[in-house]
Amino acid sequence: MTTTSAVPSGLPDAAAYAQAVRDARSAAAAYYDGGTSALDDDAYDRLVRAITAYETERPEQVLPDSPSGKVAGGAVEGDVPHTVPMLSLDNVFSGEEFTTWAASLERRIGREVAQWNVQPKLDGLAIAARYQDGRLTRLVTRGDGTAGEDVSHAIGTVEGLPDRLTEPVTIEVRGEVLMTTAQFEYANAVRTEHGGDPFANPRNAAAGTLRAKDRAYTVPMTFFGYGVLPLPGTAPDLAAELPELAHGALLDRAAAWGVNTPASTQVPGVVVTTVAAVVERVEEIAALRADLPFGIDGIVVKADLAADQVAAGSGSRAPRWAVAFKLPAVEKITKLLDVEWNVGRTGIIAPRAVLEPVEIDGSTVTYATLHNPADITRRGLLIGDQVMVYKAGDIIPRIEAPVAHLRTGDEREIVFPTECPQCGSGIDTSEQRWRCERGRNCHVVASITYAAGRDQLDIEGLGHTRVVQLVEAGLVGSLPDLFDRLTRDQLLSLERMGETSTDNLMAALAAAKAQPLSRVLCALGVRATGRSMSRRIARYFATMDGIRAADAEAMQRVDGIGAEKAPVIVAELAELAEQIDRLAAAGLSMTEPGATPPAAEDAPDDPDAPQADGGPLAGLKVVVTGAMTGPLAKLSRNQMNELIERAGGKSSGSVSKNTSLVVAGEGAGSKRAKAESLGVRLAGPDEFAEMVADFLD
Ligand code: IVH
Numbered sequence: 001m002t003t004t005s006a007v008p009s010g011l012p013d014a015a016a017y018a019q020a021v022r023d024a025r026s027a028a029a030a031y032y033d034g035g036t037s038a039l040d041d042d043a044y045d046r047l048v049r050a051i052t053a054y055e056t057e058r059p060e061q062v063l064p065d066s067p068s069g070k071v072a073g074g075a076v077e078g079d080v081p082h083t084v085p086m087l088s089l090d091n092v093f094s095g096e097e098f099t100t101w102a103a104s105l106e107r108r109i110g111r112e113v114a115q116w117n118v119q120p121k122l123d124g125l126a127i128a129a130r131y132q133d134g135r136l137t138r139l140v141t142r143g144d145g146t147a148g149e150d151v152s153h154a155i156g157t158v159e160g161l162p163d164r165l166t167e168p169v170t171i172e173v174r175g176e177v178l179m180t181t182a183q184f185e186y187a188n189a190v191r192t193e194h195g196g197d198p199f200a201n202p203r204n205a206a207a208g209t210l211r212a213k214d215r216a217y218t219v220p221m222t223f224f225g226y227g228v229l230p231l232p233g234t235a236p237d238l239a240a241e242l243p244e245l246a247h248g249a250l251l252d253r254a255a256a257w258g259v260n261t262p263a264s265t266q267v268p269g270v271v272v273t274t275v276a277a278v279v280e281r282v283e284e285i286a287a288l289r290a291d292l293p294f295g296i297d298g299i300v301v302k303a304d305l306a307a308d309q310v311a312a313g314s315g316s317r318a319p320r321w322a323v324a325f326k327l328p329a330v331e332k333i334t335k336l337l338d339v340e341w342n343v344g345r346t347g348i349i350a351p352r353a354v355l356e357p358v359e360i361d362g363s364t365v366t367y368a369t370l371h372n373p374a375d376i377t378r379r380g381l382l383i384g385d386q387v388m389v390y391k392a393g394d395i396i397p398r399i400e401a402p403v404a405h406l407r408t409g410d411e412r413e414i415v416f417p418t419e420c421p422q423c424g425s426g427i428d429t430s431e432q433r434w435r436c437e438r439g440r441n442c443h444v445v446a447s448i449t450y451a452a453g454r455d456q457l458d459i460e461g462l463g464h465t466r467v468v469q470l471v472e473a474g475l476v477g478s479l480p481d482l483f484d485r486l487t488r489d490q491l492l493s494l495e496r497m498g499e500t501s502t503d504n505l506m507a508a509l510a511a512a513k514a515q516p517l518s519r520v521l522c523a524l525g526v527r528a529t530g531r532s533m534s535r536r537i538a539r540y541f542a543t544m545d546g547i548r549a550a551d552a553e554a555m556q557r558v559d560g561i562g563a564e565k566a567p568v569i570v571a572e573l574a575e576l577a578e579q580i581d582r583l584a585a586a587g588l589s590m591t592e593p594g595a596t597p598p599a600a601e602d603a604p605d606d607p608d609a610p611q612a613d614g615g616p617l618a619g620l621k622v623v624v625t626g627a628m629t630g631p632l633a634k635l636s637r638n639q640m641n642e643l644i645e646r647a648g649g650k651s652s653g654s655v656s657k658n659t660s661l662v663v664a665g666e667g668a669g670s671k672r673a674k675a676e677s678l679g680v681r682l683a684g685p686d687e688f689a690e691m692v693a694d695f696l697d
Contacts, residue, residue: 011054014061020051021063028073031207038406040388041297042329048073069317071145078143080150084229086126086142086174088317089300089324095279098301101323102275105303108320109311115304117247118281119262119269121324122224123295124178124206127151129161129223130231134168136161141210145317151210160223160260170233171242173259175225179206180294187219188401192380197404200388201331202295222294225251225259246271247304266292266677271304282325287673289327290393291654298326330392332365333403334358336385339370339414343422345447346527347436351376353387353399360391368397372432373416380404382411393670439575440525444478445471451479451523455531455638457512458519461505469494479523480582482509517544517592518642520583526572528565531638532653535645536560537569542597544580544590548573557598559650594646615648616691620660622649623675626668631689631696647695655680663688 011017024047027037031044039047052068055061067073071088092098106112126142136155141148156163158177179187184202187209192198194216199205206221228250230239242250248271251261262269267285272278282299289296302322303309312321338354351370358365368389370376379401381387386406391397420427420436422443428435436442445467452462459482470476475490486509491502515523518538522531529537540558541547555566573580584590624640635643640663641651655662655674662675665685675682689696 011050017051017054017061018063020047020054021066024048024051024067024073025065028067031073038333038386038403040329040331040333042332045326045329071142071317078141078148080138080140080143081147082128082140082143082145083172083231085145085314086128086148087145087314087319089121089322090318091298091324091326093326095282098279098282098323098325099275102278105312105320109308113303113305113308115246115248115271115273115308116275116278117269117271117302117304118278118285119226119300119302120265120267120285120292120296121298121300121326122176122178122226122262123203123297124176124221124224125203125210127175127177127210127223129173129175131165131169131171131173132231132233133170134165136163149211153213154210154221157209157218158221158223160225162258165257165259167257169238169257170231170235171238171257172229172231173225173254174227174229175223175259175261177206177210177221177223178202178294179209179219179221182293183220183222184400189378190217190219192378198380198401200333200403201390201400223260224265225254225261226300228254244306246306247302247309265294266674267296284673284677286327287393287670288677289330289670290395291670291674296327297329298324300324328361330361331388331390331400332358332360333386333406334365334389336381336383336387336399336402338383339376339381341417341421343420343436343443343446345440345443345450345525347420347439347442348527349417349420349422349427349434349436353381355387355389358389360389360397361393363391365389365391365397368399370399373429373434374432376414376416381414382407383414384408384411441478444476447525448476448479448482450525452482452512454636456519456523457515459505459512460508461501462508466505478579480579480586483513483586483588484582513587514589517542517590520544520588520590521547524576524579526569526576528568528572532641532651533558533560535642535651538592539595539645540598542592542595544584546597548577548580615646615695617644617647617649617661620649621652621658622661622663623652623655623659623671624663624665625671626665628663628665628685630686632665632685643692643695647692661688 011020023039024044027039027044027047030037037044048067051066055066055068071086092101102113128140128148129136130138130140139151139154141151143149179202181202184199184205187205188198199208209219209221228242230242245253248269251263251269255261255263267288270281272281278301282301285296285299300322303312309319309321312319314320335356336353337356340352340354341349342352343349351373353368353370355366355368379399381399381402385402387402388400389397390400417427419425420438420442422436423438425442426437428437440447445464448471449464449467451457452459452467470486473494475486476482488502488506491497491505492499516538518535521538522529522534526534536558537547541550550570552566552570555561555569556563561569622644624637628635628640632640644651652659655671655678657678659675659680661681661683662671663683663685664672664675672682683691
């Protein structure tokens, strides 16, 4: 059973209600204190909803400790009074709920809200930063909203909150302190090195780090401002001006003073004029969530104009002019049941976490990546741990850290393999990623199945089961065996291989010989290369001889190959020499159609220069997303990328400001949204098919 499913949806009686209040209070205290709650956010939200539902029906039974209607669930106190209360936000969970909320706000102020400000809801902790004559003098947590805790010792460790502003103003900046994903990884590495338990997630890490005094080490955090207020010492004209400014203008002012705001991110605050446009922007930000280098748990929508805010006013817990549009939780706590060690086709031994199944962001998560053994050690994981699992969009789920205080003492060390789990040979542990000493010869079934796959040699009829059969019968021990050793009679001698399937497979093997060099190279499974890198190498050198003649320096002329990868690739090719010779002798293609070898060997490759052979996409970096239709309907993503490169362009998997064109088909999500937000040109499948018509097979 997962921790989250322990949360009741309806509370049957007063005892259950009282227990729920106690649970919520201790969870809220842990949440705001930097400890780790046994409940993840989703479970906490459901608990508070159950409490509120119970109280609505039996208002006479409301306990004084109830978290409902209180800032920070009433769990924290402080001793530094806030000049103006630091409030929380009400939540909505859907476009409809937002529309209803907006209508009630407009009824309250008696007019339409002319400008909405839509910005990310940063998943950290609220903080007030006081500046006196431009110098940062005090940091105060939100506390119970009326008074907070002094955490000024953290001054100097929070990026985005400069010690000195660009002007000597006296003001209070309010915003969120958080850890970016990179800061979190760093914080946990340092903390475990010092013998501490890792923090469960970035939010916890920020809370714990902010409140910790006298630590032997410092770890950086990041601030994003979302409000500016005058203080008692503020110059009268500025004090009069600030409350008049629209929210967007106020944040621009903060940014000009040197304070970090969401404007510096991929999801800057935007001002829109209609409820429909708000919902559209919410969807855009939601689609970008998985790509952001920091956590967001929703989107905050605010009436932008000061006059609208004043007219709406505030309640005791939250303002009436702003609301949080919550996004589904992407983090859940579940149990680490086991760690599996799987050997890949190049002999890499990769650990994978087996989890108690947990539903996150619309899908059931059972496995999570654990990169390499060092990663496990760094995270301090134990089998049986409750772990915080993160999954957003289509990214591979990952374990953030164990929730160390939930340990029962029954957890076990994770046992690292001492011999290859596939073949029993020794393990090369000299690099971060462990590898079977037999390398690519260890897991021949995996490497041949990969080579025969659709995006490599595309050998129909040679799936995993058939490869197992061939290898177990001793007929095939390496890729070239398929082409220069395996005979028709041998195939016929196998079980479930009749005349027809044998002839079909022989024909498929013959057809594979015509595949371009890029696919032959990819089929070889050279470490540090995949499909797109194989294409780039093949297009650059044009022939296998050219590739094999390249030293590490020449290899680096291929776009995307740096000083680290180049020697690995060169060494791999040397290791594969015999296989390559045999494939060439068996008649596999060793040239890349349409590519010309580099003219002068030492001419550096200019990645921005158009391809020598031109083409309609010359010089363009193209990303494909969503389902292709029309003339492109049958093309796999790999074939689309091949098409782009034949037409002179560069294919890429991710959208950035350097992307020239995004081909977006049906169901395109985050990449389309990102292209829109960056102003990158978009084309539909039909329009794109016309552009590259001459290059379609
Ligand atoms: S506005 C009076 N803007 O979310 C207005 N809050 O769940 C209150 N938060 O207490 C804050 N990102 O700690 C605002 N862009 C943003 C925010 C944001 C995160 C936090 C803030 C607030 C909490 C409410």
